[in-house]
Amino acid sequence: MSDPMQEIMASFFIECEELHESLVDALQLLADGESDIETINVAFRAVHSIKGGAGAFGLDALVDFAHQFETVMDACRSGTLSIDTPLNELFLRCSDMLSDLIRCSRDGEDVDAATSTGLIAELSGYVPSEDEGEVEEIEFQPMVLDLGELGPGSDALPMDLPPLDLPSLDDSDETEAPELGPSDKARLAVEFRAEGELYESGNEPLFLIKALADLGRCETKLTLDPPKSIDDLNTLGSRLSWNIVVETDMPPTAVHEIFEFAEGLCKLNVVAIPGSAAALTKDVSTEVPVEAAESSAPAPAEAQSSNTPDAPAAAPAPASKPEEPAPIPKPAAAKAPEKAATTPPKTSPTVRVDLERIERLVNLVGELVINQAMLSQSIAEENIPPNSPVSAGLDEFMQLTRNIQESVMMIRAQPVKSLFQRMSRIVRESSAAVDKTVKLVTDGENTEIDKTAIERLADPLTHMIRNAVDHGLEDAETRIAQGKSKQGEIKLRAAHKSGRVLIEVSDDGAGINREKVKSKAMEKGLIPDEAILSDSEIDQLLFLPGFSTATEVSNLSGRGVGMDVVKTQITSLGGRVTIESTPGAGTTFAISLPLTLAVLDGMVITVAQETLVIPLNAIVETLSLSVDDLKPVAGGQSVLCVREQFVPVLDLGVELGYREEAPMQDGTIALLISPEEGVLVALLVDTIEDQRQVVIKGMQESYGRVPGVAAATILGDGQIALILDPNDLVQNATGDDLVITQKKAS
Amino acid sequence: MTKQVALETKLDSAAVDKLRTILLAEQGDDITLDGSGVQQIGGMCLELLMSVRHLWGAAGHDVTIENPSEQMLDDLGRFGLTAEDFQGRPA
Amino acid sequence: MSLSVLAVDDSRTMRDMINLALRTEGFDVHLADDGEHGLEVLDDIDPDVIITDINMPRLDGFGFIDAVRLREDTRTTPILVLTTESSAELKTKARTAGATGWIVKPFAQDKLVRALKMVAG
CATH class of the missing domain: 2.40.50.180 (CheA-289, Domain 4)
Structure with a gap:
């Protein structure tokens, strides 16, 4: 197994594709006016999840873009912003950009920063980017060991506490901390009282105290605020308070971080007691008013009631419960969870498998099929009677082989949906390039086809779609003059048909101008001048190498790819492509592919x-x-x-x-x-x-x-x-x- | 008469209601709590046990813990207590 | 005894990362895709701690926490909320909903483990 993080990252990009797919779906519903309340949530969650994962891998460009994208969508779902056509179009463009960013992040390619920045700016026009959250994030990052991160805005206690007069601490109550002695180690005095809400929130003092012990050796003293009557047993949760002295060089903020979740649900006071070594090298006491020193750095034994102004009046003096010398807690190391997971983790119903492994399996199954055929032939040559056990066994073997083979092929099969979604982007981009409004209608998105075929269909389909937008559909004026709707329609359809997969690209455009095609072909010397061709033969001319019908080189054509390339690509997949065209009503290109390629x-x-x-x-x-x-x-x-x-x-x-x-x-x-x-x-x-x-x-x-x-x-x-x-x-x-x-x- | 009560394995916050009901049922009796099965004791149950010990003690009854498990002793230690804190009658 | 954790997140990547981070630390990890799924898993196991995302389909993090707190056996089970936001408002919201603590995404493994220790030992 390779680096698990690498694997998770690879899986993240796969998930991104899925998330992007649902984003596109949702945006499409919004564009079609068929959305409900959940639609924008789905879109938001998709972007949010992409952002979350990208953050984990430090993909900053992706995070930044997703953040602004998500911010505007968040405003939409909270109702402060309503989605109109321009905004939805912006979302679609952002979705395309997001897809690019994902791909660039995955392949380590350079990002089109200008477009990204431009879109972020457009998004910011709807909801200004707020940096507040970012600042806070830094402030709240629970980074225990990296105290430099804590800004001055942190509500932690000041770190530079004045050094205490250590002898006085030890003199004050010798029985309090017999083990600490006149230590040269720095200590933290922690005073902590649980309050009702603390337990209700699911916090547990035991674990907080255990976490404290991670900082250093602890000396712990517990005080019970005694109940007056049985009734008090029903209001538990705030009768215990602890005074803990932790032997540590860490500043009080370290304790505040441990108690982060308990903050506001307990009374907490942390005071630093510098070690003698620190006191020697760091003499700041003269600059600090004595008063402050006293109030913020009490001796731990006295901290309970006298030095915390907000302590409840009912808090008893520590003397009310005469404690024997506090026992020394067991070694301070927190119990680490055991290293062995006893039960296997629950997994989601999918398993990711390296494509190479599947290829290997497919090849092996191929060998199995051949082997089985050879075996059948050998057995047939032995003239074994058909009702013999060998023949029966062979039949079963054949059946099993076929089942295995089908199952293996199913592993490779994927719905064409992702492919179709890519095409919706092609439609958007290409229609914008030639200034036509085009609607893409898809059907049969869940039709499954071999993964390799899906990948290898992207190019030919892209070309066919561009072709349909560019040449197939008329411009708006012509369409209106023809009594058609201004918006052209391209239909992408997939279906299983008699053991093959049929993919159709149709447009409701003008149909193939056969006269023009024919004269073009003659002009280019592809057919003799006197040739008499049927309609379908003329249509076939489109697939001839070097044929192009566009009299003007538009933004889309002129890329040097003709339909001949499309045909070659489809043929290489074991497929066929046919054309059907009705003048004035449109053209359909139909691709027929084998279900599996193996x-x-x-x-x-x-x-x-x-x-x-x-x-x-x-x-x-x-x-x-x-x-x-x-x-x-x-x-x-x-x-x-x-x-x-x-x-x-x-x-x-x-x-x-x-x-x-x-x-x-x-x-x-x-x-x-x-x-x-x-x-x-x-x-x-x-x-x-x-x-x-x-x-x-x-x-x-x-x-x-x-x-x-x-x-x-x-x-x-x-x-x-x-x-x-x-x-x-x-x-x-x-x-x-x-x-x-x-x-x-x- | 001394009532015997076996303490639950996990005395976390969720266990406090049950423990309170059990202890209140033995009001007016000495209680010996068997801690041999305890895997964890949290602040809430500790507060309950200490409170009960205090109230019962004031009424002249003992609430003590017998055979505390190693885990229980460890948790009590972290809270700043020892097994002796649950012996005899609190002052 | 290893701590058992239920992690609820609709992002497979997040689930994978949590799973990896915690399993290598010896936790007994259970995963769920969303709040509804999380509640189903709770029918079978009683985890020491729950980690949940907020934005999820079907039943989001807040709804999930509400439901968890209403169940007798998980009334006080520590719940950590996974969030990319770290605004004080969101934390207040998480606490109001009944969460025990929060983890800001992206998290480092040690931070996650530390947060778990703070709420579940």
Whole structure:
């Protein structure tokens, strides 16, 4: 284990993200006018907790900012300040700044001090920053040993008490302090009387006296103010008073600090009795009036009633209870709590785990899946009857493996909420940059997806959002002219859909200007001038490298990132991105991602003696064909007739270059896939071997992106097989575009 | 007649009401308090015991502590008392 | 006998820090996320001392202290309030609510331990 404080700090930053999330949520509710009384409290607490933790780690920039932020929110929740639109916007900007500060603190980066200072100034405009609290904080800091911290405003007794005439102390009552003798050690005489409130507050003289003993050896004398009648037993709490002489060099303030919590709930008088050594070196007595010396430094034995003006009249003279020579208290060292915690501490229902450990677990489970597949294969080769115990055991083993794998994947899964919240910031910033008012609507924030995917989606989503704000939405005038509301809307939606995660970014803007896109593409030489393209083909042009529709470089575009980069990023996550656009009504970009990045359900097929894996979720249907199922069409191609729909056919063996085109055999298998809604394509393969989970082994790091190939895997027999991306395969198919062919056919 | 009362383990402020009820029930009798089980005694209970000892003593009855535990002796010591302070009759 | 402590704070970081600071000092530490949770924990254990934050969801520190003081078994249990503010007003408020003492955040381990000693030995 590394330094526990480091771990707590790491966990603090995670908590900060969560707190920031709830802050953003609350501020959003406030902005939407859907807040209740608790909303501002939630926001306040989030900032307050961030401040608290940041203080513990000395993250001053974060503390200062959070402090001013929290101060204004505190005024809001106490009702002295009401939240209007400008203030709420300021809060949102502060929330963004807070997020930056957290990140900078975590990564040790430089903070944008100017922005921070500017925002603090803006906040101060609402509630002036009060330094009072800070000053007091220093004053009240319970720092026992660092007395320099105590300002002159402290209510502790003056530290420079005049030295006492020591012999007179010892002469006054020899029986009082037989053990102290004419000590050269400095002492403190403490007079303490408990009062009723003291006990009620939960304070206990026993512990205070024990704490006193930490300062030095104590000589303690107890006096009971005797009760008059039985009735007095009902009013306990103020009949005991103590006179304690502590052998210590500490000033009286040390005692006052111990009695900090008891202050005001007891009578306390502390007097310093300098040791003879101190008296010799520090002769200040001549400068102090004798009167003061007497009243503030009485001999301990007489302190009780005669020298404390505010002592209750009923206080008895010490002589009223003749005490034997006071016993010497047991050694003064306070009992330290034992070092061993006997019961385990209660923990909150979450456990933090190093991501590396999870990765290791994921990899191990991957190995387990492979191993299990190998074992299954070996057992199958032994021709063991299916009802044998071995087969039954294997089935259970497979089930367990799958459960373990799913559970492990669940560990990595996280709701997309944090991602969506980051996007709300992007919307705010980018809409401000192009001077549009945009509302972000999110849906399905609790949809869970692999943590890695969440991290790696941030970039592409950011770009898509910026794109939507910049190009998708019209400016206010145009919108009003179109009869739309002035405020544009961007919708961010996440959902689970047939084993994948679907994330959609839609805007209610003008839709893709296809004429413009097409002419731009021609201008840039991306398509031939005479090309005839369908709407969806034109839309696809947006993903071509180097394509940009913005005729003017706005504040947002011109960053050199095109939608082609977005597509590459999504593809690298095993995802697909599609566009749907309706002129005048808006555009939707849909990202479809696999649930987990490590394992997929695949169909193991062979074609031309090569074993390949096709993701099961890509396959709509499998058909066993006979020769006359295929109908030849113009251009030497064939189509398959499936339920009165003509489906283009792609021979996988030919497409992948494993074999020359050959006449189809009976029994050839067709896998129907659906690269987009309502479109089917048939992939011809030789055999279907198995349907099983495979562990994805990335290839891109070694080989770069290979069109049509998603990744590789290791099969049960140890053989390496490619995992195909059939949709990519179809889109990159040689010859005519199969989708277009199909549209013409159907 | 001497009444035997075993003192509770934890004689903190919360324990004072119970202890008072127990002691008041033995009004007019000598009381021997068994301190062998005491793990802690706070100011409130101490004040009660000393007060009871004082009142009972004035009425001619003894309130004494027997077999004080080591913990109890330690706490009493810190308060400035010894086992002897709970023997015999207070003056 | 190690002292048992119930620490109530909605901030995980604070809970972690208190837990670390006190466990290394040999305290028997119990943790709760907020006042409501704290009261639930008190059904199971009777701590020697309670530490509580003020600003918490569901049931805040003041409400929690009120409830603790109303329970027979915890009527006089020492309660330390964790606070970032240190204004005299807040301390008065804490005391009025029934707290025994207070700890100003951020705290050093020795300060925390010292405060506990002052109220619970």
